[in-house]
Amino acid sequence: MLVRNNTANRRLADGDLAALGGEQIFCSEFTYRTGYEIFGQGEEAVYIYQIITGAVRTHMLLPDGRRQITAFHLPGDLFGLENRATHRFTAEAILNTKVCLTRRCNLLGATFGRDPGAAKLLHGLIDRTLRHAESHMLLLGRKTAVERVSAFLLEMDERLAHPDVMTLPMTRLDIADYLGLTFETVSRALSILKDQEILQFEGKTGRKIVLIDRIRLAQFDGSLERTNEIQTVVRNHPDPISDAQLAFSQDFEAE
């Protein structure tokens, strides 16, 4: 299942994991092969991981097998961070993936002890995760298929530091389960963006994508900030004098 690279633990050179644990923590390197589970939902959270090379997906399942991927993790990303003793979801290697890992207790000890810097960093990591989850809720709840795929491409583009050719590590099915779609719909949305000459494929695998027009791509993603006064007026400011619900309010408050 997991391949130990170095038999001896080594000192982590740098990165968030090192910063989190201060200078005194040690980590091991392991390699997980494509498709393998790194940890499972409900399992005891023993380690915290940072990706060196490769890619990882984390997901939740419904009993009948419907899957929601909550996040993709790329080189440099930390994952497996839990506040409780068990993992919230399953993590699997999308590619052959090399990680460095350290015992969770090492970090939590340092954090809740006397290292405010580490606590702040940990806080920031969780905050980033929370922000991502919240904007993803907007995507899943309210965006169309093309908007979702556009948002996904922009997110990957950003996280891969805007490469000339973006190489996606995950399959269409993975993308679909991340975006709350089917893989056919993802494929169709990509074809639409290709036909619109917003992107093009490099090679023949469908995994290498060149973003030709990031501006128009961002327009396909509905998240672009525009001033829109009408919606604000309509939705945020009902008639202040209307107390139609007052009786009901009191009813609820009296509950």
Add this chain to the structure above:
Amino acid sequence: MLVRNNTANRRLADGDLAALGGEQIFCSEFTYRTGYEIFGQGEEAVYIYQIITGAVRTHMLLPDGRRQITAFHLPGDLFGLENRATHRFTAEAILNTKVCLTRRCNLLGATFGRDPGAAKLLHGLIDRTLRHAESHMLLLGRKTAVERVSAFLLEMDERLAHPDVMTLPMTRLDIADYLGLTFETVSRALSILKDQEILQFEGKTGRKIVLIDRIRLAQFDGSLERTNEIQTVVRNHPDPISDAQLAFSQDFEAE
């Protein structure tokens, strides 16, 4: 916009807010009328709020007005907690709502200072929010309309401590924007559950609901935990020998 109840600040008797700030923090009480904005997306985060009576919704908007409600807050709940200086979304009073609030800087000072208890509590609050967001991603990405409404009813039932008659503070539109549906679909799903004799309405407003059969309601929500070995085998454990993607992996790693 906001009505000050007490001109003099008072000491908070108990609750999370008091625990967060230790014994030395003070708070003010304010009342927001139905429909009014408490704070807006992007505004500077000055206060942290705890609901005394009433109910609050927090939401995000797309430029064209599509709305995603991220959470409902009920009496006792804290909201407005931010790690950064600005609010992630807009908060509005669903009912006439009395809150107590305290300056954000009071808390953050205490937390990152020398109060590990408060830090742990704050951590727990954020963790709960994150868990809620993640399970909501599964709902928004993968559940059907009836499953979403069932999950919503079970969530409210739980948070209202399983009352005989559940009084919903929010409209069908609010529920719809929380569940990623239209209000018509929410209404239809509720009618289905009523026809199935899983719930019934009390009175004539459509806001007072009696859950007749919570077991079957939980079955309508797809989240019920069942052991399902097939899916685990199929989805989590691809052929370990298959290294079809190995070439590609290295390609990606070389990126």
Add this chain to the structure above:
DNA sequence: CGACTCCTTGACAGCGTTCAACAGTAGTGG
């Protein structure tokens, strides 16, 4: 070569949305 995975595309169905009509409640004002 065959077996397998990944991806694309077409045809069709269905769930949820959109559009519309209507009912019930509450507040307003004559």
Add this chain to the structure above:
DNA sequence: CCACTACTGTTGAACGCTGTCAAGGAGTCG
């Protein structure tokens, strides 16, 4: 008291986006 208005909620009918089912191409591996 009764129109009148505004808001909320339910229900019906038709549409359409996305899912489902199916076929086939391309690449990889044994």
